[in-house]
Amino acid sequence: MTQLHAPSFPVDLAVVGAGMAGQCAALFASQQGLSVAVLGPVGAWAYASGLFDLLGVHPVDQGTRVENPWEAVRALASDLPHHPYTLVSEQDLRTAFDVLLDAFDQAGYSYVHAPEANSDVITSLGTRKRTYCLPTTMWAGVAALRDRVPCLLVDFEGTKDYCARQIVVNASPAWPDLRSVRVRFPGAEGLSELSPEHLARRLDVPACRERLAEVVAAHVGESRAVGLPPILGFEKPLEALADLERRLGLSVFEVPSTPVSVPGLRVRLAFESCLRKHGVTALADRVTRAQVDPEGGFLLHAGDAESRVVVRARCVLLASGRFLGGGLVADRHRVREALFDLPVHQPGSRVDWHRKDLFDPRGHEVNQAGLQVDEGFRPRGPAGSAAFSTLHAAGSILAHQDWMRMKCGSGLAIATAWGAVRSCLGHASGGKA
Amino acid sequence: MTHRDKGLPRPATRESNEPEPAEPNPKNSPGRGAENRQPEAMTPLSTRVLVIGGGATGTGLARDLALRGVPSILVDQGDLNAGASGANHGLLHSGARYVAGDPESARHCYEEGQILRRLGPHCVEDTNGLFVAVEGDDERYIADFPDLCARCGIPTGALDLAEARALEPAVSPKMIAAYEVPDATVDPFKLSLENMAHACSLGSALLTQTRVVGFDLRDGRITGTRVVDMRSGQERSIVADEVVNAAGAWSGQVAALAGITLEILYSKGTLLITQRRVTQRVVNRLRKPSNADIIVPGGTVSVLGTTSLRVDSLDDIAPTIPEVDTIVSEASILVPALATARILRAYAGVRPLVQQGSASDDRAVSRDLSLFDHRTHGVHNFVTVTGGKLTTFRQMAEKAADVVCDHLGVTEPCRTTVEPLPESSVWTVPGRSPRVWADAADPGDLFLCECEMVPQSAVDRIVEGLRHASRVPTLRDIGLRSRVGKGACQGSFCSLRVLAHLYQQRTVDAPEGLDDLRAFLLERWKGERAILWDTQLRQAELQEAMHCALLGLELERP
Numbered sequence: 009m010t011q012l013h014a015p016s017f018p019v020d021l022a023v024v025g026a027g028m029a030g031q032c033a034a035l036f037a038s039q040q041g042l043s044v045a046v047l048g049p050v051g052a053w054a055y056a057s058g059l060f061d062l063l064g065v066h067p068v069d070q071g072t073r074v075e076n077p078w079e080a081v082r083a084l085a086s087d088l089p090h091h092p093y094t095l096v097s098e099q100d101l102r103t104a105f106d107v108l109l110d111a112f113d114q115a116g117y118s119y120v121h122a123p124e125a126n127s128d129v130i131t132s133l134g135t136r137k138r139t140y141c142l143p144t145t146m147w148a149g150v151a152a153l154r155d156r157v158p159c160l161l162v163d164f165e166g167t168k169d170y171c172a173r174q175i176v177v178n179a180s181p182a183w184p185d186l187r188s189v190r191v192r193f194p195g196a197e198g199l200s201e202l203s204p205e206h207l208a209r210r211l212d213v214p215a216c217r218e219r220l221a222e223v224v225a226a227h228v229g230e231s232r233a234v235g236l237p238p239i240l241g242f243e244k245p246l247e248a249l250a251d252l253e254r255r256l257g258l259s260v261f262e263v264p265s266t267p268v269s270v271p272g273l274r275v276r277l278a279f280e281s282c283l284r285k286h287g288v289t290a291l292a293d294r295v296t297r298a299q300v301d302p303e304g305g306f307l308l309h310a311g312d313a314e315s316r317v318v319v320r321a322r323c324v325l326l327a328s329g330r331f332l333g334g335g336l337v338a339d340r341h342r343v344r345e346a347l348f349d350l351p352v353h354q355p356g357s358r359v360d361w362h363r364k365d366l367f368d369p370r371g372h373e374v375n376q377a378g379l380q381v382d383e384g385f386r387p388r389g390p391a392g393s394a395a396f397s398t399l400h401a402a403g404s405i406l407a408h409q410d411w412m413r414m415k416c417g418s419g420l421a422i423a424t425a426w427g428a429v430r431s432c433l434g435h436a437s438g439g440k441a
Numbered sequence: 442m443t444h445r446d447k448g449l450p451r452p453a454t455r456e457s458n459e460p461e462p463a464e465p466n467p468k469n470s471p472g473r474g475a476e477n478r479q480p481e482a483m484t485p486l487s488t489r490v491l492v493i494g495g496g497a498t499g500t501g502l503a504r505d506l507a508l509r510g511v512p513s514i515l516v517d518q519g520d521l522n523a524g525a526s527g528a529n530h531g532l533l534h535s536g537a538r539y540v541a542g543d544p545e546s547a548r549h550c551y552e553e554g555q556i557l558r559r560l561g562p563h564c565v566e567d568t569n570g571l572f573v574a575v576e577g578d579d580e581r582y583i584a585d586f587p588d589l590c591a592r593c594g595i596p597t598g599a600l601d602l603a604e605a606r607a608l609e610p611a612v613s614p615k616m617i618a619a620y621e622v623p624d625a626t627v628d629p630f631k632l633s634l635e636n637m638a639h640a641c642s643l644g645s646a647l648l649t650q651t652r653v654v655g656f657d658l659r660d661g662r663i664t665g666t667r668v669v670d671m672r673s674g675q676e677r678s679i680v681a682d683e684v685v686n687a688a689g690a691w692s693g694q695v696a697a698l699a700g701i702t703l704e705i706l707y708s709k710g711t712l713l714i715t716q717r718r719v720t721q722r723v724v725n726r727l728r729k730p731s732n733a734d735i736i737v738p739g740g741t742v743s744v745l746g747t748t749s750l751r752v753d754s755l756d757d758i759a760p761t762i763p764e765v766d767t768i769v770s771e772a773s774i775l776v777p778a779l780a781t782a783r784i785l786r787a788y789a790g791v792r793p794l795v796q797q798g799s800a801s802d803d804r805a806v807s808r809d810l811s812l813f814d815h816r817t818h819g820v821h822n823f824v825t826v827t828g829g830k831l832t833t834f835r836q837m838a839e840k841a842a843d844v845v846c847d848h849l850g851v852t853e854p855c856r857t858t859v860e861p862l863p864e865s866s867v868w869t870v871p872g873r874s875p876r877v878w879a880d881a882a883d884p885g886d887l888f889l890c891e892c893e894m895v896p897q898s899a900v901d902r903i904v905e906g907l908r909h910a911s912r913v914p915t916l917r918d919i920g921l922r923s924r925v926g927k928g929a930c931q932g933s934f935c936s937l938r939v940l941a942h943l944y945q946q947r948t949v950d951a952p953e954g955l956d957d958l959r960a961f962l963l964e965r966w967k968g969e970r971a972i973l974w975d976t977q978l979r980q981a982e983l984q985e986a987m988h989c990a991l992l993g994l995e996l997e998r999p
Contacts, residue, residue, distance in 0.1 A: 264991065
């Protein structure tokens with residue numbers, strides 16, 4: 009018997025975590041010429057709405073919806089001086105957004121935003137969601153809501169997470185010309201339960217779109233726009249959108265919805281396409297162990313006994329997320345960082361983790377827990393200085409932010425990935441800088 | 442005086458198992474929704490007996506009376522089992538827990554357990570139980586236990602340790618003694634729903650969300666009871682020959698409305714639910730009753746508890762983090778795997794304890810229940826029944842009904858020891874709804890709750906039942922009558938799916954559905970907040986990402 013050794017390969021930068029922050033970091037670093045590996049499971053993309061928030065609510069305790077996110081981000085410097093946004097200049101943040109959106113354009117999944125302003129869309133519950141950047145497939149919904157355009161919302165028999173009638177009932181006090189219709193999805197006869205991914209893949213096929221357009225056209229009446237659940241194509245959403253709009257002669261938009269969320273899965277696909285182009289290695293295995301490499305940098309062990317991989321990385325960027333992502337773990341007593349056991353800023357005791365009121369306008373304190381970093385996005389060790397010279401962190405694992413209440417999840421990921429990568433470039437060889 | 446048009450027994454069917462309302466229903470009466478107008482005077486309702494409190498005792502009493510031909514109206518300020526009856530282990534005690542301290546209760550528990558197994562087997566899972574001592578437990582107590590049980594007529598079987606381990610492999614290796622006892626479990630929600638459904642099929646009526654706010658007293662009698670509909674704010678009067686206060690922890694407050702002082706102490710108890718069933722049998726710690734010494738299986742889960750804490754107020758009763766930590770620490774002495782088991786939820790209730798030495802009624806039949814005939818206080822048609830245990834609810838109801846019937850001059854004997862409890866509702870039992878679903882074999886019947894496998898058809902039937910009782914169904918109503926919201930996701934997904942379904946069916950037809958959703962989630966949160974670590978914390982984060990980050994539920998305030 010020969011002992012099989014785990015394959016080991018060297019990279020300039022290993023990104024731990026394949027969510028928004030991890031994928032952005034891999035994109036930014038690979039564009040700068042670093043060799044990059046992204047490690048971590050990608051299943052949670054089905055939870056992502058596909059909307060890119062920058063800053064939707066500030067101040068959180070007053071529930072104030074932000075009109076101009078850039079102004080609000082500027083205000084954080086004095087209002088919330090520890091917020092991770094304050095570690096990135098506005099110019100860098102704008103550049104990072106542009107770089108990402110350009111890459112997505114090239115990947116065939118383009119995003120749109122209003123100039124210097126947030127936009128509102130209606131959600132699958134009929135509530136209003138304020139965001140910054142939307143996939144093109146949702147963009148017509150912004151104008152439809154803003155101008156109260158007479159609109160038909162369509163859903164399908166067998167999609168139990170999405171009910172057009174619910175949206176109409178909840179939104180119609182402010183948007184009276186909304187109507188809903190439930191139709192049978194053409195070609196899905198005999199199936200009682202329809203998965204969004206399945207429907208989206210069908211709409212990649214022109215013949216399916218043609219039949220859907222026929223079914224929907226029969227109900228359009230006086231409506232000037234049509235809203236659908238977010239299933240407008242999986243790999244070819246822009247083609248599907250343009251085709252349906254042409255066939256119906258109306259603007260068509262997707263309504264952002266709860267999981268399983270196809271727009272989230274499309275973001276994952278777009279990143280895969282961008283990163284492949286730049287030669288990034290992606291491994292969907294969870295990193296289970298990290299060691300300091302005696303020769304400098306780190307050794308990361310990923311996968312299980314069946315498929316074990318060791319990545320030798322000069323720099324590591326921790327974008328492993330919070331509790332759901334596995335970057336932070338909690339037992340009954342404290343919150344820990346999962347991989348390096350880095351110090352975690354957190355409330356004194358579990359009693360203070362969550363408020364008594366689920367919807368307490370101040371948010372839950374545990375959501376401000378996380379890693380504290382220096383100006384180079386290096387997590388601080390017990391002594392307060394950088395724990396490791398080439399370990400960086402980005403995204404929701406960072407302390408002093410509550411992305412769910414501030415509606416700043418994607419912006420936080422983009423901004424801090426940019427900042428952390430720039431810091432990596434300072435000490436990773438192979439970079440252009 | 443008889444309750445009009447309700448005299449004839451009507452069979453309970455699955456489609457109409459929900460208790461009938463007392464007509465005319467206040468929710469449909471003139472003035473509802475006309476918020477700017479003064480509430481119009483409403484016709485008083487009349488009945489023979491008014492029962493205040495929809496817990497195990499109150500619903501059991503309504504059934505007992507109905508079986509003796511005495512119709513009643515039962516009112517509750519919340520819903521069925523909103524108090525201690527819905528916040529306990531669901532343990533059908535063998536009585537062995539009480540053999541040392543309260544042998545009379547022990548005997549009653551054993552007898553009542555046998556009756557419920559015989560007459561309401563669909564509410565009972567006959568699990569059997571173990572009493573287990575671990576290293577360090579009181580050896581004298583262990584040695585005395587079998588004799589004390591024998592004296593109360595409770596059969597026990599001494600097990601050698603290997604046998605006990607084979608029966609319950611999860612029990613601690615530090616076990617030093619084990620006895621088998623005839624414990625069982627009971628679904629308290631199903632029990633109260635069935636009792637009430639049976640009472641209603643015999644002509645009684647239920648008014649939920651109806652709070653008693655005052656009594657009209659004349660010549661030593663309650664001539665009218667003033668109640669308020671908690672949703673509409675409408676006040677009305679109920680005229681009854683006899684009034685029974687079965688309001689549990691709230692019974693002191695109710696008695697006070699009649700000018701009677703009952704010293705009720707509040708003992709708060711907190712319990713935990715694990716995601717998986719950790720033992721097949723009830724496992725009791727073989728020691729004097731103490732914190733967290735019982736592990737009770739319930740379908741697919743286990744319940745750990747309980748703590749005991751005197752509280753001064755009934756407001757803001759929710760499990761606390763120190764209580765949860767105490768239960769996890771203590772229960773894991775008995776079953777070590779519980780130290781790291783996934784806890785889905787905590788819940789808390791308040792046991793009413795009648796202060797010793799107060800105006801205690803000499804007709805109180807046992808120390809485990811308190812029965813007050815308020816004739817001793819100068820009110821001649823008013824009875825309070827409180828205290829006791831879930832296991833002995835039937836007996837409490839019988840004793841109270843005896844007094845009520847004595848007052849009314851009714852001589853019919855109690856029939857709850859011989860009359861089977863009909864089954865009408867199956868949705869509260871863990872693991873039952875998927876079986877019903879599979880039997881029906883309808884592929885179009887989608888699961889709205891995937892954790893607990895609750896199909897659309899179950900929700901539809903519950904809604905139908907509620908509507909039959911002229912109630913506007915809410916997510917909380919549906920949750921109480923099914924497993925919706927009780928699984929691993931704790932309502933994150935199923936609340937949205939059920940709500941979407943209700944909108945689609947036009948059961949909900951206004952934006953108030955969003956308020957209902959918030960109210961349901963806030964209620965769930967009470968039981969989640971104290972157990973959020975590890976996997977449930979991840980779950981809570983996912984919930985907040987959906988409900989707040991995307992849907993903005995925290996922003997869209999009513």
